[in-house]
Every structure is written in structure tokens, then in C-alpha cells.
Amino acid sequence: MSRMKPRTLFSLVLVVVVLAVAAYLMLRPGKPAAVKTGIQWPETPNVLLIGLDTVRADHVCNTEQSGVLTPHMEALARDGIRFERCISTAPWTLPSFASIFTGRMPYHHGAIGGDYQRLGEDQTTIAEYFDEAGYNTVGFMGVPYLTETYGMTQGYNADIGLPQQLQKIDRATSITSLSLEYLKRFHDKPFYMLTHYYDPHAPYTPPPPYDTIYYFDRDARAPGEPIVDTIMASHTLLDDSKQSGMYDWLEGVTDWGYPTAQYAAEVTYTDEHVGRLLTGLKEMGLYDDMLIVLTADHGEHLMDHNIFFTHYLPYQETIHVPLIIKLPGNRGAGRVIADPVSTLDILPTVLDVAGLDAPDDLEGHNLAAALLGRAEIGLRALLAEQGSAPDRFCKVLIEYPWKLMYFRERDEERYALYRLDSDPYERLDLSAHEPGILEELTTKFWTKFDRERPVTADGKAMPASLSEAEKRRLQTLGYVD
Numbered sequence: 001m002s003r004m005k006p007r008t009l010f011s012l013v014l015v016v017v018v019l020a021v022a023a024y025l026m027l028r029p030g031k032p033a034a035v036k037t038g039i040q041w042p043e044t045p046n047v048l049l050i051g052l053d054t055v056r057a058d059h060v061c062n063t064e065q066s067g068v069l070t071p072h073m074e075a076l077a078r079d080g081i082r083f084e085r086c087i088s089t090a091p092w093t094l095p096s097f098a099s100i101f102t103g104r105m106p107y108h109h110g111a112i113g114g115d116y117q118r119l120g121e122d123q124t125t126i127a128e129y130f131d132e133a134g135y136n137t138v139g140f141m142g143v144p145y146l147t148e149t150y151g152m153t154q155g156y157n158a159d160i161g162l163p164q165q166l167q168k169i170d171r172a173t174s175i176t177s178l179s180l181e182y183l184k185r186f187h188d189k190p191f192y193m194l195t196h197y198y199d200p201h202a203p204y205t206p207p208p209p210y211d212t213i214y215y216f217d218r219d220a221r222a223p224g225e226p227i228v229d230t231i232m233a234s235h236t237l238l239d240d241s242k243q244s245g246m247y248d249w250l251e252g253v254t255d256w257g258y259p260t261a262q263y264a265a266e267v268t269y270t271d272e273h274v275g276r277l278l279t280g281l282k283e284m285g286l287y288d289d290m291l292i293v294l295t296a297d298h299g300e301h302l303m304d305h306n307i308f309f310t311h312y313l314p315y316q317e318t319i320h321v322p323l324i325i326k327l328p329g330n331r332g333a334g335r336v337i338a339d340p341v342s343t344l345d346i347l348p349t350v351l352d353v354a355g356l357d358a359p360d361d362l363e364g365h366n367l368a369a370a371l372l373g374r375a376e377i378g379l380r381a382l383l384a385e386q387g388s389a390p391d392r393f394c395k396v397l398i399e400y401p402w403k404l405m406y407f408r409e410r411d412e413e414r415y416a417l418y419r420l421d422s423d424p425y426e427r428l429d430l431s432a433h434e435p436g437i438l439e440e441l442t443t444k445f446w447t448k449f450d451r452e453r454p455v456t457a458d459g460k461a462m463p464a465s466l467s468e469a470e471k472r473r474l475q476t477l478g479y480v481d
Helices: 006-027 033-037 071-079 093-102 126-132 171-186 227-233 257-283 343-354 435-448 468-476
Strands: 047-052 081-087 136-140 191-197 291-296 308-310 320-326 335-337 382-389 392-399 402-409 412-419
Touching (some): 047 093, 047 257, 047 343, 071 257, 071 320, 093 126, 093 343, 126 136, 126 191, 136 171, 171 191, 171 257, 191 257, 291 343, 320 343, 402 435, 412 435
Parallel strands (some): 081 335, 136 191
Antiparallel strands (some): 081 320, 291 320, 382 392, 392 402
16 A cells, blocks of 8 residues: 655644644634534624513514504514414513523523522623623613512613613503613614513503503493302412402403403504504614514413413413514524424524523523524424422423423322324323323423422522512512512
8 A cells, every 4th residue: 555645644644733723613602603503693693682571472463362462572483483383481571581581491590589599690681691791781661570579680781870670551652762861862883771561560550551451331240240259269379369459450340351352452562562662773774683572472372271360370372472583684584493493592592693602501592593594493392381389380391292280289190191283272282091191291291390399490499588679569460570
């Protein structure tokens, strides 16, 4: 066999070295997420996270079926990518937004309510990633659970002399005004901003003219049986909720169509403010090159599963939420993705598009390549959970089209099994009819959750320090912890 020439040998060694270095750069820990996809994004895009409170997925971009008008969110979807099946990690604000901010399940970030009300300093939030990258970071929110009291403002660095938390019922007007005022004054530097609209949360009190957009020529308090009497007699309502005043806004109402119509009106009212915000971005010349994400923390029980005008258990009406992502340059505009995703996926995806480093231990998936049709998302197990007491909680595993729910109530436990493609509102429990599927999903379920430590991974209690007035306000909103 002939010997290899020195020049040929050198060339071969050089090729091997180059390939090895390239492999190292691709696989090293802490690599920029953009390297994973190979997609070239604009440098330091401005980022806006529009967080909707208490908005069901079936009330957004779904006018033909729901009758609810959301033209501005639909316009955003035409400029972006809309996900038909996005699952939140929890059916209420604190754990859900903490998961969006950290890319971790409630079990792991620990902000789940009860004795575990604060997001720990050991958790890294989306605002902290952008703060470290030199962005201005700010959040405007209308609910206490997103404030410093609960550890949810970690990473905000903007000192702008404007209030960030509001107490007015007509929150959307102020939230929109503050967000636009901030952008007018500080958009000369890359920014990350959270704009949070709380209005769809109960009590449903849309301002005129929205209060009559879906409810007109009717008398909500006509002679008849008060609906509050039925609500208070319900066995699905916790006893402490019955004493909290959370249903005082329905006093004297006899028409069950009234609260559902007013909830829809709140969604449309919020949509109007989303439109005002986006119009402001366009007028300032910011919109086209921005990364904009619109999602909700959870949905709402609108009498579904005999639960009234709140968000208590992780049925689909409370964890199926809207998700729209508008990329810089409106790339991928108009795409609709049917594969199920999680709100956990928002953080790694946003970091990729912004070109920032993403830790390898995030629980969400990077959707950046899928946004442009360069990769399939595929089916995977999605998780949700509710409860801050080890003897009272509910956890969920979705492996589409199947959904497994596990309930623990004191010393009793039970499973429920639903097929979401044919039963999207979970009317028929198939646990007794599909024993094979039930066994398979139950086995997978207990690889995801710890039966002995079902609440938090570390179990460190972190209660928030609240005044009596703050406690009463949260109680009247249905948060009885």
C-alpha cells in the first residue's frame, strides 16, 4: 500500500480539526439557541410579550364558531404564526406566568400558591436574560401576582417614573397608555416589555359600549331564580370561596346568559387595546422588526364541568390558551400550526430568535425552526398541574389526542381519561372503557410526577408578605389562599 503524501496528510488532519472544532461549538453547554436552528435572525430585536389574563383559546381568532370578535388578534395572527393547541402549565395566574417566565413546570419553579407564593431568586426569568443582554426591561401589569411581592419582577431594570401595577377596574386603558408612553420615551435602545391585560378576569364588568355588545334588549335581573343561589349550592365550589365575596357582582342576576356574554365582551374589549398597542408600535416604526408573543396564562370555567366563572381545575377550558408569535420581518406570516405545544416553549423560542444563550435544562422546546416550517414539532407529552397542598391537587398529562387527569382529594384518588380530538370539551370520561390506554398513560404519568412529593421539588415554603387589604382583594377575586 502506497504511503500518503505529507501535503495530503496535512490536509486531512486540517479537515478533521475543523470538523472537531465545529462539533464542539455546536454541542458545547450554554450555546446560543440560534446555533441550534441555524436561522439568521436580526440582531437584538425588540421583544414584546402580551400576556392576557383569563382568556380561553376558543374565544380568540374563532369568531365563526364562538361569535366573539377579536379582529386585532386575528390581524396579529395574519402577520405571525398561530398555534391551535397551546397548553398552559396551570389554570391560574401565579404558577402559569412563572412557567412562562422561567421555562419550568410549577413543580420545579415552586411558585404554586398556598405556602409557596414567591418565585425564588434561584430561578432565572425571561426579563433577567434580556437584562443581562443589555436590554431595557419593563413590565406593566394589573394583578398583584405579577409584582415584586411574589418575586415576579426579577430582571426589570427600567426606572421610568411610571406605575407598573394598577388597581383600577378599567385597567386596560391605563396599561395601554403606560406601555405606549414607555415606548415613546425609551425605544432608542433594545427593549423587552411585558404588557399584561387583566380585564377578562371575573368580575366581568366591561365598560360601555362593550357592556352591551353581546347582551342587549334583555334584563339580566328579570324575575326568576338568582343564579348565585345555584352557584352557592354547587358541590364543586369550595366552601371558603362561598364566603369570599367573589360572586357579589352577580347579585340579583337571573339570566345565565349574562355572565357568559359579559366575559365575551371583556375579551373583545381587551382585543381593542391589543389593537391600540400594535397601532402605536406601527406609528413609531417599531412593529415590523419586532418579536411579539401573545398568549394567556389560563382560560375560564364558563359553567363547564359545573364550575362557575372562575378557573379552578385543569380541564381544557382553563389550560387551552391562545398563542401567536410574530417574528421580525413578519417571517412565516399566516402559518397555523396544529401540533400541540406548551407555554413552556415560549422562553427557549424567544431566546433563540433574540440570539441569546439558553440553558440546556429548560423544560420547554425551542419552536424557532418550526415557526418557519423547517422542522416538525411532532407529538410529545405536555403537562399541567394545580394545587399547593399534598393532599389536594390535580395533575395532567396530555399525549394528544389523549388526556389523563389525576385527582387527589384527601385520602381519595381517581383518574379521568379523555380523547380530545373527538371530545375537546371533555364530556365523556373513557377511563373505564380504555383500560390499555389508561395503563400506558398512567405509567408515563408517574415518570413525570413524584407520588411522594407531588407539590414542589424542594418543598421550601416561600409565603408572600401581604397586607390585610391585599388579602381581601385577592379573596374577592376568587383566590382564597
